[in-house]
Amino acid sequence: MNKTEKTIHEILKGLKDDSTILVGGFGLCGIPEVAIEAICRSGAKNLTVVSNNCGVDDWGLGLLLANKQIKKMISSYVGENKIFEQQLLSGQLEVELTPQGTLAERIRAGGAGIPAFYTATGVGTPVAEGKPVKVYEGKDYIEERAIVGDFTFVKAWKADKLGNLVYRKTARNFNPIMATAGKITIAEVEEIVEVGELNPDEIHTPAVFVQHVILGDSSKKRIEKRTTRTEGVAG
Amino acid sequence: MNKTEKTIHEILKGLKDDSTILVGGFGLCGIPEVAIEAICRSGAKNLTVVSNNCGVDDWGLGLLLANKQIKKMISSYVGENKIFEQQLLSGQLEVELTPQGTLAERIRAGGAGIPAFYTATGVGTPVAEGKPVKVYEGKDYIEERAIVGDFTFVKAWKADKLGNLVYRKTARNFNPIMATAGKITIAEVEEIVEVGELNPDEIHTPAVFVQHVILGDSSKKRIEKRTTRTEGVAG
Amino acid sequence: MTSAKDRIVKRAVQEIENGMNVNLGIGIPTLVANEIPSDYQVLLQSENGLLGIGPYPLETEIDPDLINAGKETVTTVAGASFFDSADSFAMIRGGHIDIAILGGMEVSEQGDLANWMIPGKMVKGMGGAMDLVQGAKRVIVVMEHVSKYGESKIKKTCTLPLTGQKVVHRLITELAVFDFTEQGMVLMEVAPHVTVAEIREKTEANFTLSENLKIVT
């Protein structure tokens, strides 16, 4: 059971046009960079992409946009890039905006075998349109449906060869829940260790959720907004 | 913000008769022993107790049973003790049996602000009686409702003084989700460390969920079924 | 001559393939663990929050914080992980466990399973069984073919309250192996020296014979 044996290119031979893919990350933090570049090269078209954001013009999911591989985005916040706006306005690209917490919960539900749940988020807003409403203890809630993907691409810090994953800091974000919601989950990591080297109490994603592990290049991590303070200033 | 300042007895002055309490643990593993003994001494009556099991005759929640403090149990598996059976048959005790995964998800939902969700678990069984049924992609699901508690008692391994928690091995079980679902959550731990000593990537329960931390006595942990192998035998 | 239990265990273990994630119920299913080929990398899941159950501990290894769903002290294998109960059942309910092997009281020809309560007796609860039968990719029931009173436990319709409706994929007894398909219940394998006639006699449920009917090995 060594899940590190296939290259990303071998794995992506299974990715068909019109697939739904889940891609981890928040902004450019914790995105599976190598996998995204490989999806670009794979040429798979008409993809529905579930990801909190859509990268920037020349990095992250922006690369798939530029390559016209995305048919539809399901996200909570988009439009940090010009290509997105152009494709949306010209009707080439469809977008389903979902509140961030609802997006996270829909993905978790997908991985957990929960087909639907109720939330107050979005009640009385355009998000509620067309969704069943139910009253619990005098308060309105809307029904939201689970999301699952044909493929999931996540970025983790470390993996063992069995596919157990550990994430680092806020690069965790959507990655662990997306790992549970893909029929095939590919984890891109900065370091691969031997089975038994990760502490079982500290594993964030158990091996059962991961089908393939690939080694990424940790040197590229791009920063979207570099904000700093100067020495001696605390706030 | 030092959450270790109150004794369990001071905290329990707020526990009223007829409260709903959530108590962590699976069997006798990972139960808040000191807190349970203190609830005994508090004398609070007519409690609805949500816990996967109900202890044994002379330990764990069995102590509250013996003391006739429990009105109703919400559990997935009970009856490892005689007092339970006696009180149930004599009508002193009510029990709501819930599939273990549904119980876990109802508690998580309670902590996560999800009033209800759908699951296939229990469809076509006595568990489905009286519950709304809905069809998703041709399959039946039943609606299950969230559980919240007035008080939650969990057992963790380590806490910092701010209330961040780390659990150990399978003593984790229901504890982290219950910690999120109590209006007041009390964590009983084996060791209290200074703020900053726990690695932020390895904290299982963030401090926001915990109102009080008490130090337990780790020497008492009782084992329900002591099964061993002899040297040289692997299975 | 091996016992009925032994024969069931020996057949059940053949369901497990290298690399699988498996949940074994309490009773006969637990015994299956000991028969898994030692060169297989199989992760055994325990509902209370462990993937990668190891053998029982040595006396010196016993840890009260490390038990299985049967509340027995256990150990872990390399590559094991711990998680909470919600994550454990997300794993189960979400279809991430390849096989669940459970004991049964009754199985119907529709693939219904009853294994948690007997009306009139103290009901202890279903534990995680209802979640497992709905969630696992493949549900295998192992049980003796007839009750101690000689009655068939394989029914036209279950008489006991159900654990799950149309959830069983395969039933393994000491006499036979059945699959539950769109076309109904199908006899796949018969134990050595057992005739189809004998199986028909001991089985209340209706079943057809597989085109590939085999002898249990």
Added chain:
Amino acid sequence: MTSAKDRIVKRAVQEIENGMNVNLGIGIPTLVANEIPSDYQVLLQSENGLLGIGPYPLETEIDPDLINAGKETVTTVAGASFFDSADSFAMIRGGHIDIAILGGMEVSEQGDLANWMIPGKMVKGMGGAMDLVQGAKRVIVVMEHVSKYGESKIKKTCTLPLTGQKVVHRLITELAVFDFTEQGMVLMEVAPHVTVAEIREKTEANFTLSENLKIVT
């Protein structure tokens, strides 16, 4: 003379008590962090999965794996914890955040908030705002009282699509502080040297005066 923004920030920080868990939105709310008294132990939550945001990093401390919900590089305080997005919003939706301070485009006298889309313009998305306004124990909106065209942003009814219906507990502008109660919108505080008449003039919404009407300090 301080700017409108400064006055809003100075008033908003008074909502934060020692020991609270707080979520600050992007824009004016982010500035509130700098004004929290240094002897307070407040944990700032970031939707992307951090409780315990610290100050911006020194140039040498920058870590691409450590950002806030505004995608800015940050640090952590002692006692911080990381978690995934589902757990982050379980924290928010489940009512575990004491206060969320958000910016606004419009607030209605019913306590409705609009702050995420302008019809006809490119819609970038609501991010976590809709979850925050429903989940936080207390929702504080901070915004300038009138638009750059001199129009009141405090409406009888919002003209823009809503972020949440009846969700605002308190509104803080550079001129006034309003609460939203069962009895409608109530003026709680007025800025120094500002008259109630001036506030009425600049406020489209109907409001009553609090019995304890105070001057903003």
